[in-house]
Amino acid sequence: MKKINIPLDVPNSKIKEFEKNYQLSTNNSENMFLIAGDQKIEHLNDDFWGINISPEDASPEHLFKITKASKGGILATNLGLIAKYGKKYKDIPYIVKINAKTNIGPNDEKDSSQVLWDVDDIVKFKKDSKLKITGIGYTIYLGHKHEGQMLRAAAQAIFKAHQNGLIFVLWMYPRGKGINENDIHTIAGGAGVASSLGADFVKVKYPYHLKNRLEAAEKYKEVIQAAGETKIICVGGSQRKEEDIIDFLKLQIKTGTNGIAIGRNMHQRNLKDSKVLADKIKNVLFKSKK
Numbered sequence: 001m002k003k004i005n006i007p008l009d010v011p012n013s014k015i016k017e018f019e020k021n022y023q024l025s026t027n028n029s030e031n032m033f034l035i036a037g038d039q040k041i042e043h044l045n046d047d048f049w050g051i052n053i054s055p056e057d058a059s060p061e062h063l064f065k066i067t068k069a070s071k072g073g074i075l076a077t078n079l080g081l082i083a084k085y086g087k088k089y090k091d092i093p094y095i096v097k098i099n100a101k102t103n104i105g106p107n108d109e110k111d112s113s114q115v116l117w118d119v120d121d122i123v124k125f126k127k128d129s130k131l132k133i134t135g136i137g138y139t140i141y142l143g144h145k146h147e148g149q150m151l152r153a154a155a156q157a158i159f160k161a162h163q164n165g166l167i168f169v170l171w172m173y174p175r176g177k178g179i180n181e182n183d184i185h186t187i188a189g190g191a192g193v194a195s196s197l198g199a200d201f202v203k204v205k206y207p208y209h210l211k212n213r214l215e216a217a218e219k220y221k222e223v224i225q226a227a228g229e230t231k232i233i234c235v236g237g238s239q240r241k242e243e244d245i246i247d248f249l250k251l252q253i254k255t256g257t258n259g260i261a262i263g264r265n266m267h268q269r270n271l272k273d274s275k276v277l278a279d280k281i282k283n284v285l286f287k288s289k290k
Contacts (some may be wrong), residue, residue, distance in 0.1 A: 002030060005229055007198060009162040017165030019132035022200070024093045025167055027072040028280050031253070032097065032201055032233055033278075034169070035070065035265035037063040037077030041100040047264050052239065056272040057182050064089045067269055070278035072286060074170070075199040076137050076261070079125065081116050086131045095169055097137040098120050099150075108176070113149035114138065119160040135167035135200070142175030142190050151197070158198045169233070170199040182207055189228035190261065199230050203261045206234040208250065213248075217255045224256040236262035242277055254285070259285060 010018045028186045031172045039047050040060060046056045056062045067075040076095035086094075098119070101112035119136060125134040137261050138157055158168045172190040174181050181187075187204050194202035204223065210216040224232055234252050236245065249260055258283060266274050 007162055007200075008191045009159055009198065010165060011163060014165035016161065018162070018167065021165060021167050024132055025074050025095070025134045025257065027282075027286055028239070030231070030258055030285050031171075032231070032259035032261075033070065033073040033281055033285055034233060034259060034261040035063065035067050035073045035075050035201070035266055036236075036261050037075055037081065037267070038097040038100065039263050040081065041078060041102060043103055046103065047268065053268045054273075056270050057207045057267050061085055061088075062271070063091070063267055066274040067092045067225075067259040068277070069271060069275040070282070072282045073278060074134065079122065081132075082131065083125070085128060088259075090131060093132040093134045094135045096133055097139075098122070099138050099153070107141075108145060111146045111149070112141075113146045113153050115153060115157065119157055119164065122166070123164050130171075133166075135169055136161045137169045137171065139171035139173065140193070141174065141176070142174040142192075142193065143179045145176075151193075154199075155197050159270060162198070167200045169199070169201040170194045173205070181205060182209060184216075184222060187225040188226040189230060191223045191230065195226070195228045195230040199231050201231045201259070203229060203233045203235060206237070206248070208237050208248065211218060213251060217251050220252075220255055231258035233257065235260045236260060236265045239264050239268060242280070244275065246280050246284060249281060253284060 004022050006015055067073050074093045075139055076097055079096050098115045098117050099112050101110045138154045140154055150269055161168045172188050174186045174195050176227055177191055207216045234257050245265055
């Protein structure tokens with residue numbers, strides 16, 4: 001593993017803690033295998049019950065089971081679920097998502113800028129529970145009418161997280177009237193915002209819809225460059241075949257990204273099939289990073 005770039009807002013007394021959390025978050029590599037469980041709030045039960053969804057996904061514990069079975073993944077979810085299930089899953093690392101909104105009603109009426117749990121709450125919970133909480137996550141919707149509040153809340157949370165030796169992952173989605181959220185140039189702008197706020201990783205969209213995959217990957221380098229020292233994690237996107245997921249991941253890593261954030265494509269499978277997919281993802285992310 002290459003030497004970790006320690007942000008200057010991490011105090012000297014917390015550098016070792018930051019390094020430890022970074023290594024736990026990336027399976028001692030440069031890449032993150034993020035299993036997204038924040039959809040329990042974001043998408044309600046739409047992603048966990050229905051056609052082509054494993055019955056195992058009806059239980060929130062499925063998220064913890066597949067993260068444990070992945071042996072290298074990190075679960076990003078809300079503190080309430082971690083508090084409920086963490087006692088049984090002390091051996092897996094966690095990113096705590098501190099803001100959220102549901103998918104009920106018009107998005108432009110929702111203010112998800114306010115944090116549900118402050119960083120201080122997470123630090124206390126980590127100390128009390130002894131769980132492997134390595135970092136904090138927060139979503140920003142660029143172009144939203146509450147963008148300013150989101151930027152401030154994220155900036156303050158990133159600084160406080162670093163002060164406590166925690167890493168920070170931003171979910172960065174340009175969204176709003178007249179905004180093409182799949183446009184590479186727009187995605188790159190969001191990556192630059194994440195870097196400016198000091199995020200360690202940023203979860204952004206990838207142009208899966210473009211027919212020429214090689215050309216899309218080449219254009220996507222604008223996003224990598226805009227992010228600078230902030231590492232790019234690509235969203236997994238809508239449900240797709242296993243081989244398609246791996247082919248895209250290989251191309252993304254070759255382009256210069258540093259991980260995948262996979263939700264539906266992982267948890268909608270049963271435990272056995274999700275483990276098979278996890279093994280293939282690990283082979284791409286970690287085989288040459290030790």
